[in-house]
Amino acid sequence: MTAFWAQAAPGWVRHAERTDTVGRPLGAAAIERLGPAPGRVVDVGCGCGGTTAELAAVGVDVSPEMIAAARRRFPHLEFVCADVETLDEIxxxxxxxxxSRNALMLLADPVAGCTAIRRSLRPGAPLAAMVFRDMAANPWLPAALLGAAPHVGALPPLPVGDEPGPFAWAEPGRARRILAAAGFDGIEVEPVDVVLESPDEPGTVAEWLIELGPAGAAYRAAPPEAQAAARDGAARLLAxxxxxxxxxRLPAGLWLVTARAR
Ligand SMILES: C[S@@+](CC[C@H](N)C(=O)[O-])C[C@H]1O[C@@H](n2cnc3c(N)ncnc32)[C@H](O)[C@@H]1O
Known part of the structure; x- marks a missing residue:
């Protein structure tokens, strides 16, 4: 997963502003749930730091490139480059x-990662995280990939079943089991449906979604005519x-996962 995020990082850095603005509804419910003055907050899998800045939190992420971008964008905040699965404490x-916004389902060893998060919290402190529900609730995500894939080179293997990936926590019992094993109590899993309003041209929206996903590295390595064909293919499926x-208007279905550290 570290290698995956290393090849995905340039797309996330390039599109950080768009991800912050268009993607804001993806994390809003968890921010609201933490309330107005949650104290010192850690943003796990913070990417390029947009939500870390909203929360005035400390950001932690495994990607050195994304942490470097977060530090450039928000020099007043603290960012830690680390794999939460290998830490005792953040x-x-x-x-x-x-x-956490759309990161917990990407942990290769989610019990280890969530145990490190729980150990990093004061007893009774809250966790509020968003994760995607299933592919059917987020149809634009595979659409961008399927539209682009025939026009670019080989993609990394796509996740199946419980393997880390956008839909790995689609079954709500999984979040409950992982967080209970990691030492959390009061685990609640609630559906949240939002719409991402993206005002840009079809080619721009297509490129944003391709570059954030598993076709991003192959897209960047492809010649310009193949990139244009990939954008057109994705734009057609996103039409x-x-x-x-x-x-x-991209419909997104998420779980709001809340719990308290034991
Ligand atoms: C889908 S991105 C979401 C980024 C950001 N939270 C957002 O919503 O824009 C998932 C992030 O989790 C990070 N990540 C994945 N596994 C991680 C781990 N084991 N430890 C820390 N960060 C991790 C990735 O580097 C990536 O930035």
């Missing part, structure tokens, strides 16, 4: 709350989410 612990009016 540097800077104890924290008063933990937040059903256009309008009304300019831009796209």
């Amino acid at each position: 540097p800077g612990a104890p924290f008063d709350a933990a937040y 059903r989410y256009r309008g009304p009016g300019p831009g796209h």
